[in-house]
Amino acid sequence: MKRKLPALATLECFEAVIHHGLVTRAAEELNLTQSAVSRQISNLEAYVQQPLFVRRRKRLMPTDAALRYLRSVSPLLDTLETETLRLMSSSTENQVLMLGLLPTFGSRWLMPRLGGFTEGHHDIQLNILTGLTFEDFKRANVDVAIAYGNGNFAGYQSFHLMNETIQPVISPDHYANPDVLSYEHLQMSTRPSAWPDWLAAQKIDAKPSKIGPTMGHFTMMIEAVRSGLGVAVLPSMYVKDDLKAGRLLAPFGPAVTSRNGYYLISPDHLASSKKVAAFKDWLLTETQKKKAD
Amino acid sequence: MKRKLPALATLECFEAVIHHGLVTRAAEELNLTQSAVSRQISNLEAYVQQPLFVRRRKRLMPTDAALRYLRSVSPLLDTLETETLRLMSSSTENQVLMLGLLPTFGSRWLMPRLGGFTEGHHDIQLNILTGLTFEDFKRANVDVAIAYGNGNFAGYQSFHLMNETIQPVISPDHYANPDVLSYEHLQMSTRPSAWPDWLAAQKIDAKPSKIGPTMGHFTMMIEAVRSGLGVAVLPSMYVKDDLKAGRLLAPFGPAVTSRNGYYLISPDHLASSKKVAAFKDWLLTETQKKKAD
DNA sequence: TCACTTCATGAGTATTAATCATGATATTTC
DNA sequence: GAAATATCATGATTAATACTCATGAAGTGA
Structure with a gap:
């Protein structure tokens, strides 16, 4: 029909x-x-x-x-792609690498670089699935994923890629008081420990005047901050451009290294496969380059 | 991405x-x-x-x-359509009627007639979901569905549309023995009681020489029968054309009325809504016409 | 104020989807 | 068995959709 x-x-x-x-x-x-x-x-x-x-x-x-x-709709499209690539992987002609990515990390860090991998590996067809958590990637049976966490992923081998630094940011139009506690503290659902970690690093143990709403999308949160809804503690990587352009300010104190970071993970039984090793080697090289930047 | x-x-x-x-x-x-x-x-x-x-x-x-x-993939496409029409129904301009259909009944009986409904009701946008069982339709939250069963659908109002007659059919190229038990009995997963019902109606209580494979698609089953895999008890409505054309034979005995039939069903809380009533009225008229044929 | 960014849209180009026509093969009818 | 009909694949062409370039209006930042 x-x-x-x-x-x-x-x-x-x-x-x-x-x-x-x-x-x-x-x-x-x-x-x-x-x-x-x-x-x-x-x-x-x-x-x-x-x-x-x-x-x-x-x-x-x-x-x-x-x-x-x-x-x-978004998960439907993900699944449709998964099934299409599964069908293709049964044809024995290409190797398909099922790769799990965090949406913002994937968009902002990996996609601009991924051409380097595909150009060097025409025999490997990438299937990219987006997820927010380790559980998402497990459920989707990915071969390899870039996950956010503390390095402990049960049943998976993990390779540290990079740390994450976080810092509170605010809109320049709404910045008046240097006391970070005077503002509404906007929450990221994917970074529940962001505010406690940053405040602990500054040796601040008081509470904010108000806890603000929780959101899951970084881009949406950035827009909320810029609109003056409050202050959010966000990964520096994701606000770097806005800070540079002056659309956001980070006047409350320095970025601190979060307790979590980004890891390449792969199920134990797949970690030594040729396709996973190829991707891992390439990615570790890329993150070394990043460190040298 | x-x-x-x-x-x-x-x-x-x-x-x-x-x-x-x-x-x-x-x-x-x-x-x-x-x-x-x-x-x-x-x-x-x-x-x-x-x-x-x-x-x-x-x-x-x-x-x-x-x-x-x-x-x-098929359920993904169904869900994608559902969500798209749900989005459209929130625009207050059209009424969307979520209609659940059995695939073969929908294709062979309803689709050729459905133009009559849409022409008379430009204000009602149809969203057609395919399912095989009452559970499928419940899960999809349809407004109305044509379901196969015995008339008891918990939480739903049902209106009898038509009975179903069933009969065993065989390929003319493979028909040699008038004893239906000498052939492999192919099974329909959506009609588990077809063979027992038909045999009981003929007062036959012996077993077939062989139980054949189970399939869910009528068209596929018809093809299997025509290829000589065995005999299947199928709804007369679906084999009428093949019988008339001589592509299939029904030499073993008459069609019998199955214990189940086709019903229009709608959740109790929706059954009196204007769009459901419009569809119900039209469909009951159509099935009366069918009876008059 | 000027330079740059951003989105919407006219006009044109590129790509994909679909039709018509045809041929080869299979099936049906007489 | 011959003729008529049905079926799928494919060349050539047409139609529809996707996309780009250019431009203007409005917004942003220095």
């Missing part, structure tokens, strides 16, 4: 725009022009007969309905 | 060809030409780099890998 469905390219543009909060950034990720992505967003809005974004100051803020839709 | 995915139109062609076993039939269902569907199959095979069908006597027999892929 013929279904009523938007094009997959349309859905991927939708997903990327929500993820980046900017059409231009989404276009970069997808290797399309800003114009193509803008049109796809318009196409989807026309198709579903409602606006999916509030246009505000040259940015697109997703509606609640749009976020709900994305939450249900 | 950009994924590796075949086009949705491609997947729908793939699904329809497996379902019908014939490119020409699939094309009719999708309102495309045979040529377009044939190309999409070739496109998909090229994309996944392996044949998905064995070409045999102008027919396409799906490989095991193809069947596995379809089983995982």
Whole structure:
């Protein structure tokens, strides 16, 4: 039976725009022009007969309905890709490497570098699955993943890639008081210990005037901070550009190294396979380069 | 992140060809030409780099890998449509009716008639989900469904549409012995009581010489029978054309009315909504027409 | 104020989807 | 067995969708 469905390219543009909060950034990720992505967003809005974004100051803020839709659709696309690549892996012609990635780390750190791997390994077909937790990656049976944690991943071999430093940031338009406790403390669900860790490192043991809402998307949190909702402790890697550009300030104290970091993980029984070893070797080389930067 | 995915139109062609076993039939269902569907199959095979069908006597027999892929992908497409129509239904412009259908009943009975409903109700947008069981429809939260059963669907109002008659059929090329027990009895997983019911109605209480494999797709079963794998007890509605054309024989005895039938069902709390009532009224009228045929 | 960034959109280009026509093969009818 | 019909694959062409380039309006930052 013929279904009523938007094009997959349309859905991927939708997903990327929500993820980046900017059409231009989404276009970069997808290797399309800003114009193509803008049109796809318009196409989807026309198709579903409602606006999916509030246009505000040259940015697109997703509606609640749009976020709900994305939450249900995104895993479907992941699974569809998984199954397609599984089908392909049964053909014996290519090796498929199932790779799990954290969305923001994948977008901002790995994707710009991944061309280096694919160019050197035409025999390895990558299937990239996004997940937020170790549990996500286990459930998806990935061959290898970049996970965030403390290095202990039961049943998996892990290789340390890099630490994460975190720091509280605020919007320049809303910064008035140097006392970090005077602001609302916005929470990241993927970094539950961010605020306690940073405050402990500064030897601050008082409580904030207010605990703010919890969010799971870094980009959304960055937008919330810039809008003046409060202060968030975020990974330096993800706010570096905004700090440099002055869109955010980090006036409360230095970045500290978080208790967790990024690890390459692979199930014990797969860790010595050729494809996993190839990816591991390449990635460890890349992170050494990063350290030398 | 950009994924590796075949086009949705491609997947729908793939699904329809497996379902019908014939490119020409699939094309009719999708309102495309045979040529377009044939190309999409070739496109998909090229994309996944392996044949998905064995070409045999102008027919396409799906490989095991193809069947596995379809089983995982088809519900994803259903859910994607559901979520898309849910998004659309939140726009207050159209009413969306979530309709659950059995695949073969939907294809062969309802789709040819459904234009009558849509033409008379431009304000109601149909979202059609396929399922095999009442549990499937419950899980998908349909507004209304056509289900097969005995009329008892807990928490749902049901309206009897039609009975089902069943009869054993065989390929003319393989018919030699009038004793139905001398053949391998092929089983339908959606009709577990078909053989016992038919044999009981003929007052036959002996066992067959062999129980054959179980299948879930009527079209596939029909093909298996025609290939000489054995005898299957199938709904008369689904073998009527093959019998008329002589592609199948029903030499063992008359069709009997099965203990189950087709019902229109709707959750108690939705059964009096305007859209459900509109569909129910139309469908009951259609089945009265059918009885008058 | 000027330079740069961002999104939306007109016009044009590129790619994919689909149709028509045809041929080869298989099936059905007489 | 011959003729008619059905079926799938494919060349050539057409249609539809996706995408790019260019541009303008509005927003941001120095």
